[in-house]
Amino acid sequence: MAAGKKVTGAVMVVGGGIAGMQAALDLANSGYYVYMVEKGPAIGGVMSQLDKTFPTNDCAM
């Protein structure tokens, strides 16, 4: 990117599963505005459908 060009301090995250949520949180917590785009009515992705997670058997929810 050439110097002097316009830089926008916002990031778009497409997909609100566990990866998208983590990326969005890190960016928001370090000074960037985040637009999250999710096609479903709620975030959470496939992980929200899991019961427990390996190898700790923690509840996914």
Add this chain to the structure above:
Amino acid sequence: MADITGEEGDFTVKVVTHPRYVDTSKCIACGACTPKCPAKVSNDYNEGLDKRKAIYVRYAQAVPLKYGIDPAKCIKLTKGKCGNCEKQCPTGAINYEDKETTRDVQVGSVIISAGFKPFDPSAYVQYSYSKYKNVVTALEMERILAASGPWMGHLVRPSDEKEPKKIAWLQCVGSRDVNTCDHPYCSSVCCMYAIKEAVIAKEHSHSGLDAAIFFMDMRTFGKDFEKYYENAKRSGVRFIRSRIHTITEQADKSLMIEYATEDGQAKTEVFDMVVLSHGLEVAKTSVELASKLGIELKSTQFVKTTSFAPVASNRPGVYVCGALAGPKDIPLSVVEASAAACAAAGKLSAARGTLAQTKEVPQAVDVRGEVPKVGVFVCSCGINIASVVDVKAVAEYAKTLPFVEFVENNLFSCSQDTQDKMAQTIKEKGLNRVVVAACTPRTHEPLFQETLQAAGLNKYLFDMANIRNQDSWVHSAEPEKATEKAKDLVRMAVAKVALLQPLNEVKLSVNPAAMVIGGGVAGMNAALELAGQGFTTHLVERDAQLGGNARLLRITAQGEEVQPYLDGLAKQVMDNPLITAHLASNIKNVEGFVGNFKTTLAGPAGETVVEHGGAIIAIGGQEYQPTEYLYGQDPRVMTHLQIDAAMMNGELDAKKVNSAVFIQCVGSREPERPYCSKVCCTHSVESALHLKEHNPDCQVVIIYRDMRTFAERELLYKEARAKGVLFVRYDVNQKPVVKKDGGKLMVTVRDHILGRDLLIEADLVGLASAIVSHKNTELAQMFKVPIDEDGWFLEAHQKLRPVDFATDGVFMAGLAHYPKPLEEAVAQAQAAVSRAVTVLSSAEMSLSGTVAFIDQRKCVGCGVCWTVCPYQAITQDDKGLAVVNEALCKGCGTCVASCRSGAPNLRGFTTQDVMAQIEAML
């Protein structure tokens, strides 16, 4: 996401918002709409195992917790009739006229985390998934086992809802299969989730479930996975090495499986239920999105990235993370997510903070010494509480309680207009303590605390009585008792709140400099990313040169040459004005805590003290030095790294090797190292392919226990087999033997299919030697971070905080965490930077007011509290007494519970506060 124009740093994205038909600013998720909705729809959240309504919330914990209408199923939207939900909704949130909207959004970077789609086995005859009810997918099994699932976690099979006594899991459904579904790759996660489901199903079973997993190779390669596998075997889960070709339904809907044993015998076994361990694939919509964005995909349809830039797509400014960039588990997805955040922010640091907003909070009024004036707000939560609890009676009762100055009943306490009114009331009535009797503090406490702050009150002068989740919801059959319980809960909250004192949130300044310990691939990447975002960075390396283990690596799994990359990386580090490389240096001492560390380094020029706000530990690992297989006794027996080095410097000429044998799991998956080293299977295959490429006549044999060429590495395994590399499996109880016979090197291995010993003469024996940790307990102690029994640094949470330590301000990356391939080390380095920047980018940090304090008059210095403190926040002062470091304390209260003399106390939850609550209840 409809369209994207512009370039890195300045994109314009067209975003289409589909109509929800429910105004989310009005919906309070009371749920009144759903019971009256006549349209029953297959519930996709439960994988179609039960029904939901056309107006629905995906699941009880959904975020945002707002209802929506499924337009394809809603009777009003499809036929113009009904309208029940609109009549039921107490807040007027339903809007059948809702329209699709389009807006343009300006952003500097884009991260695509569109995830995966579980493979759909319905079209494939051999799995009989569409035909037989008791053949379910693994995701359906997750829902069956989940307490929030269709059968509330009771283990039942779909055909008759009876508990199955025997369940079979079939691995590699839609993975490692080009004949039927064209997915040559391994999906990485199915072996582990199948074991997990088997273990959990056994726990749920009342009759000692017989769980059998049919597999080809058991791929338990991640941190603590192998132990999980071994534990499952011990708990009785059966593991059968066979791929199933036929399932036949019996009269009672049980399923007969036909399979072949390893020695070629045909067998049959009947199970009550069959679970298909289906793999991960890229959704068609993601492929279309990628093409819209101009993002290159691989033949597997996962997004193409390189090992050196694992979250960068081919389009500058567009990053990718999670399963869209290759099949992977949750921790690696989280690592990549943070890495993508780091990469996305890297080019935007000039604009950091220009668009993000921070909230302004008015100065709080000092209420110390004032007589408590408690305000109680009793919420009806629509009909959620009020239909069971007599909220008016509760409000009247609250007026009689000591110190209560004001009581009000609200229809929805959390709605914005009520919040504004509440702030107004606090000011007008001069309230100095607030109780909200409503729902759960887990979701709503921050909201009400903000209202207190807006009214000029310290936010800790607040308590909630949960008269919904803990009362109206669970006692709906006994409204009178529920009302009495609500009164009890309110009385307890009032008793406690009257005693509460304003708490201070200590502000700490943050030194924006960072320290990275270890100058290998992970450490150098971390330093460069930090410097790239404008942070002064100290890179500490104990060797005189940078590079670490990667100095001995030839290629990555994707075939990229490592050495040119490494040279470039080292040069960039040395040339970067923001990075100070402390070579041939060790850490002598660490003082301080998050935001303000003071670290003493010992180097060639003596000792230096460096001040920094955060640290990343990337000290790597090392290759196990074998004692077996004639290693060290014959120069033809070499480890991976020796072979790589010899291939690179020309000492090992492939043309002169006529027969090579690779032995896997040397030092890994052994009692003293009960873990898989993750990279060795792929490494041997790479070396085998190198030999075959330069000398196609060379006989190459790989002797293995399970081939763990996970994810897209499976394609290398496939290529090796196509090129004539032979794979012979050995049993851990019958290990291969390497002997010298005159000048010849002979390898003997038992072939399980033939049932005979194979005798192979070898010019080269490659040992897939384990990766072992440095077990650096000293460093761990200095930074107050834990290591596990194998010497790997222990993350704060294996799934969700994979590069964080429980200790704030300290992060990890690379082999120091666990064996891993290069691209994962790079991703972890970027992730650790992203996490560190969340600390380093703030000028000051606000600590929670809920921290422990010690009454030193009662402390005898016995040491129990600083031993049990999980955050190492308690130390001994010069008098030998306990003292709490508020910067490290998380307010868990463990110290309070552990002390015999009652010296520690938790602010906001003092023993006095808690006792007052209990007394109010009794």
